[in-house]
Amino acid sequence: MIETGQTLLALGRTALSWSERMRRFPWSLIVLLSVTSMVGFVILFSAVGGRENMWLFWRQVAQFIFGMGILGTVALVADEKFYRRFAYLFYIFSLLLLIATMIMGSVGMGARRWLEMGFLRLQTSELMKVALILALARYFHDRSVGHVLTWRDFLLPFVMTLTPMGLIVKQPDLGTAVLIGGVGISMIVVAGLSWRILFVLMGMVGASLPVIWNSMHGYQKKRIITLFAPDQDPLGAGYHIIQSKIAVGSGGWTGKGFMAGSQSQLNFLPERHTDFIFSVLAEEWGFIGGVTLLTLYALIMVRAMMITEMANDRFGLLIVVGVTMLFSIQVLVNIGMVVGLLPVVGIPLPLISYGGSSMVTVMIAMGLLAHVNIYSRQHGRSV
Amino acid sequence: MLDDDREQFRGDARRRILLVGGFLGAAMATLGGRLFHLQVLRGGEYRTLAEDNRISLKPMAAPRGRIFDRDRRILVENNPDFEMVVIPELAGGTLRFLLRRLRRFIEFSDEEVKFILQQARRQRSFLPLRLKSHLTWEEVSNISVRIHEFPGVDLQNQSIRYYPLNSLACHILGYLGEPSDRDRQRFASVTFRPGDLVGKSGVEQHFEEQLRGREGVVEMEVNAVGRHVRELHRTSPQQGADLHLSLDVDLQLEAQAALGNAAGSVVALDPNNGEVLAMVSYPVYDPNQFIRGFNHAQWRSLINDPSRPMINKAIQGQYPPGSTFKIVVALAGLSMGKIDPREHVFCGGVLVKEEQKFYCWRRGGHGSVGLMQAITQSCDVYFYKLAERLGVDAIERQAHKMGLGDLTRVELDGERAGLIPSRTWKRKRFKAAWYPGETLITGIGQGYVLTTPLQLANMVASVANGGVVYRPSLLRLHPGQQPEILSRLAVSSSHMEILRQSLEAVVHDRTGTGAKARPEGGIHAAGKTGTSQVVKHKREKSGQLIKQTGEKLQDHALFVCYAPADRPKIAMAVIVEHGGHGGSAAAPVAKRVLDRYFAKYGVPE
Numbered sequence: 001m002i003e004t005g006q007t008l009l010a011l012g013r014t015a016l017s018w019s020e021r022m023r024r025f026p027w028s029l030i031v032l033l034s035v036t037s038m039v040g041f042v043i044l045f046s047a048v049g050g051r052e053n054m055w056l057f058w059r060q061v062a063q064f065i066f067g068m069g070i071l072g073t074v075a076l077v078a079d080e081k082f083y084r085r086f087a088y089l090f091y092i093f094s095l096l097l098l099i100a101t102m103i104m105g106s107v108g109m110g111a112r113r114w115l116e117m118g119f120l121r122l123q124t125s126e127l128m129k130v131a132l133i134l135a136l137a138r139y140f141h142d143r144s145v146g147h148v149l150t151w152r153d154f155l156l157p158f159v160m161t162l163t164p165m166g167l168i169v170k171q172p173d174l175g176t177a178v179l180i181g182g183v184g185i186s187m188i189v190v191a192g193l194s195w196r197i198l199f200v201l202m203g204m205v206g207a208s209l210p211v212i213w214n215s216m217h218g219y220q221k222k223r224i225i226t227l228f229a230p231d232q233d234p235l236g237a238g239y240h241i242i243q244s245k246i247a248v249g250s251g252g253w254t255g256k257g258f259m260a261g262s263q264s265q266l267n268f269l270p271e272r273h274t275d276f277i278f279s280v281l282a283e284e285w286g287f288i289g290g291v292t293l294l295t296l297y298a299l300i301m302v303r304a305m306m307i308t309e310m311a312n313d314r315f316g317l318l319i320v321v322g323v324t325m326l327f328s329i330q331v332l333v334n335i336g337m338v339v340g341l342l343p344v345v346g347i348p349l350p351l352i353s354y355g356g357s358s359m360v361t362v363m364i365a366m367g368l369l370a371h372v373n374i375y376s377r378q379h380g381r382s383v
Numbered sequence: 384m385l386d387d388d389r390e391q392f393r394g395d396a397r398r399r400i401l402l403v404g405g406f407l408g409a410a411m412a413t414l415g416g417r418l419f420h421l422q423v424l425r426g427g428e429y430r431t432l433a434e435d436n437r438i439s440l441k442p443m444a445a446p447r448g449r450i451f452d453r454d455r456r457i458l459v460e461n462n463p464d465f466e467m468v469v470i471p472e473l474a475g476g477t478l479r480f481l482l483r484r485l486r487r488f489i490e491f492s493d494e495e496v497k498f499i500l501q502q503a504r505r506q507r508s509f510l511p512l513r514l515k516s517h518l519t520w521e522e523v524s525n526i527s528v529r530i531h532e533f534p535g536v537d538l539q540n541q542s543i544r545y546y547p548l549n550s551l552a553c554h555i556l557g558y559l560g561e562p563s564d565r566d567r568q569r570f571a572s573v574t575f576r577p578g579d580l581v582g583k584s585g586v587e588q589h590f591e592e593q594l595r596g597r598e599g600v601v602e603m604e605v606n607a608v609g610r611h612v613r614e615l616h617r618t619s620p621q622q623g624a625d626l627h628l629s630l631d632v633d634l635q636l637e638a639q640a641a642l643g644n645a646a647g648s649v650v651a652l653d654p655n656n657g658e659v660l661a662m663v664s665y666p667v668y669d670p671n672q673f674i675r676g677f678n679h680a681q682w683r684s685l686i687n688d689p690s691r692p693m694i695n696k697a698i699q700g701q702y703p704p705g706s707t708f709k710i711v712v713a714l715a716g717l718s719m720g721k722i723d724p725r726e727h728v729f730c731g732g733v734l735v736k737e738e739q740k741f742y743c744w745r746r747g748g749h750g751s752v753g754l755m756q757a758i759t760q761s762c763d764v765y766f767y768k769l770a771e772r773l774g775v776d777a778i779e780r781q782a783h784k785m786g787l788g789d790l791t792r793v794e795l796d797g798e799r800a801g802l803i804p805s806r807t808w809k810r811k812r813f814k815a816a817w818y819p820g821e822t823l824i825t826g827i828g829q830g831y832v833l834t835t836p837l838q839l840a841n842m843v844a845s846v847a848n849g850g851v852v853y854r855p856s857l858l859r860l861h862p863g864q865q866p867e868i869l870s871r872l873a874v875s876s877s878h879m880e881i882l883r884q885s886l887e888a889v890v891h892d893r894t895g896t897g898a899k900a901r902p903e904g905g906i907h908a909a910g911k912t913g914t915s916q917v918v919k920h921k922r923e924k925s926g927q928l929i930k931q932t933g934e935k936l937q938d939h940a941l942f943v944c945y946a947p948a949d950r951p952k953i954a955m956a957v958i959v960e961h962g963g964h965g966g967s968a969a970a971p972v973a974k975r976v977l978d979r980y981f982a983k984y985g986v987p988e
Contacts, residue, residue, distance in 0.1 A: 190399045249421040249429025262604070263433055283433075287422040291415055298411050301404075308400055317396060321403065332410045339417045 074367025175345030255286030445596030448623030473535030557585020596623030657853025705913030708828025770826025910944025912965030
């Protein structure tokens with residue numbers, strides 16, 4: 001506790017000057033994030049139907065500005081060791097909140113995902129995304145010096161990943177659970193899990209698929225069946241996929257034009273301003289628009305991964321991997337779902353989908369990347 | 384932290400990061416490929432699907448054409464009809480509560496309320512729900528002043544077929560009904576909508592294509608749940624063409640009134656072009672009732688009525704023409720040179736032929752009669768002998784020439800042809816030889832002979848105009864339009880003149896049988912009475928006259944005529960079912976119509 005207190009006092013009193021921190025700030029990443037978000041505003045404007053629901057649009061703009069503020073705060077204010085010190089604490093705190101949500105969370109859309117905290121409605125699984133990245137990075141960082149990782153060293157990281165995953169699956173929120181699992185596994189792999197163990201694990205997962213299938217909720221099974229045969233129930237379970245594919249496909253090369261997508265504008269598309277917003281883009285801006293956004297996302301991914309080269313230590317490196325994967329998996333799963341390659345799971349499209357929680361989480365994660373970049377010792381060399 | 388340790392990790396991590404990056408790159412490429420597949424390769428397919436999703440076509444019914452009489456008086460029109468609908472989600476409260484409030488101004492039976500609530504549960508709450516159709520004017524005004532008190536409630540104006548003269552000329556105008564399978568086959572190009580009506584009889588049926596018009600369509604953009612978003616395009620409906628009938632409402636009214644409560648038919652034609660001036664069939668029905676709907680009892684009584692109100696007797700009633708047929712036989716004799724008008728025949732009241740007795744209607748006989756007296760007094764024996772001389776086939780030819788036994792092709796469906804017998808016909812029909820006695824019976828329009836009132840009117844019209852058989856037409860001829868001619872009679876004008884004088888004598892001679900048709904104001908008419916036997920077969924079988932107790936055993940009374948006798952403007956056939964004698968029952972009907980005609984149009988110079 002004493003250590004914690006000292007660190008809190010140390011906030012803002014770091015070795016680097018404010019101007020140096022600003023200089024080391026990864027501005028190109030910020031530009032990419034901002035451009036992508038601008039694209040998001042244009043699509044959202046159309047998705048919410050122009051003037052009628054303009055408050056949604058302005059709220060998203062406000063959330064973006066708020067998110068950028070958080071990104072800056074996360075990146076600039078804390079000193080070099082701040083996140084490493086608080087990683088476990090934050091993880092345990094997040095885990096407790098998840099359990100609390102499990103017990104006394106409020107139910108929305110048939111799932112228990114939110115925790116009412118006075119004025120705040122907290123989606124606790126969002127916290128866990130960041131907490132897991134920090135905790136796993138801390139874990140492998142602590143074992144990075146003079147130590148060869150054996151299979152025993154990977155037991156705890158798996159537990160750390162699977163515990164929140166299990167809690168989130170129970171909510172039920174399959175999408176976020178898969179996302180957290182993906183982030184955890186990719187960090188573990190980069191941390192040095194031997195390929196042999198990885199293949200054995202994959203084999204075990206494959207073998208346990210029937211068990212997983214049987215433990216799934218009816219709606220979850222339905223979504224997977226629907227993915228492969230959406231025409232079986234076109235007005236029920238297959239509706240989302242069919243309508244979304246029609247929207248995307250009917251966009252053609254150049255799309256139907258801004259605000260001119262009949263699928264999007266006429267309410268054929270469900271959740272078109274949140275999870276299915278990519279189909280609005282694809283319908284109204286066509287293949288050109290879709291590929292443009294994919295390119296923007298790819299640039300963000302590449303730019304983010306480049307920061308691994310800047311990382312001073314395993315903590316920094318693994319944070320960059322975790323954050324990049326968190327961002328990338330969301331992009332891949334969301335678009336994969338919209339174009340009918342993956343089952344319908346509730347994962348928003350980062351920076352584009354309407355929603356405060358998702359925006360804030362992405363910005364916190366990106367703030368961590370910027371933090372790693374700022375405290376990179378390689379800046380000295382380049383000067 | 385050891386540098387080499389860190390560098391070793393960094394090297395390993397770099398490889399692993401490249402691997403993860405490769406995975407991400409492959410995944411992104413897959414997404415791009417999928418977009419290409421969906422948008423570029425299969426874009427057209429999905430574009431079609433999106434169009435289907437987006438546009439809903441709402442048909443707009445075209446108003447039917449109106450129908451006028453020859454003086455442009457309206458016979459059939461389209462009236463506004465109001466129905467009340469509600470969009471439940473806008474009603475602001477439960478439907479039950481709304482109905483309770485509406486009940487203060489509009490009557491709803493408990494069954495109606497139950498039905499409405501049942502319907503409401505079946506459909507989406509933003510779609511209009513019909514509460515009541517055919518609102519009265521009082522209900523419309525009561526609701527429309529309070530419409531703001533009932534949010535979501537709307538009065539919808541539609542057009543409904545209306546026959547302002549009710550049952551008058553109902554058989555000519557016809558009525559509307561649900562399209563049958565046959566209607567659907569006949570109008571294969573028409574898409575019938577639920578609630579669509581088509582003409583089921585009369586000109587409503589015959590001119591269905593013209594009256595129908597072309598339906599319009601509103602292309603509506605709809606969203607996924609079918610709610611209308613906006614109108615994209617509208618093709619206005621085209622009202623059907625108006626019909627201008629040759630009917631004269633005044634004559635039609637007079638003719639119907641003259642029939643009184645007797646079942647029968649009156650057909651009046653313009654002998655100079657075949658235009659139908661009046662066509663009455665009695666009893667009648669009200670075509671408006673088919674729009675309003677029948678209850679079970681009303682419908683039963685309409686279709687089970689023994690006097691058959693649904694039948695247009697003018698074209699579907701087939702009656703033995705009786706003595707009116709003597710006009711045909713006389714013309715056949717004259718044109719074939721089988722009789723000399725001056726030749727006299729003795730009528731002793733009966734003619735014996737092959738041990739069978741053929742009576743004249745006057746038991747005492749007419750004595751010695753020439754053609755003129757034979758027609759004037761309707762001597763049967765004269766015509767027995769004439770028929771014998773002519774043979775049935777000659778009579779048959781003449782009858783067909785005058786349009787009897789054939790469809791007149793008037794613009795009405797369901798016309799019956801009647802029947803003119805011949806040797807060939809009998810062989811085919813009964814596989815039996817023709818008896819000479821049957822020729823005699825045929826000569827006075829009895830036996831197998833059947834004609835419709837319209838055929839009889841057209842037959843007498845051809846005498847009136849000097850020998851032209853026109854196709855009767857319910858449509859008014861355009862100025863300059865030539866009437867269609869069915870045939871021309873090969874009769875010399877002198878022979879025709881003899882016949883015409885005889886027919887005039889029927890009405891105006893002291894001994895004539897048709898004196899009761901004599902018009903007012905010194906106008907001369909020409910005509911022929913007829914009586915067609917209803918109980919002929921029974922009488923023949925028992926060999927004696929059955930005591931006529933019931934009205935249904937009475938003979939049908941017939942009268943055909945034209946006027947003025949010298950320059951005819953109107954030709955007419957009247958039949959009064961079970962009326963008894965033509966001269967006493969049918970001729971007075973003709974007189975009333977003739978009087979009405981000349982009162983209206985004046986006497987030609």
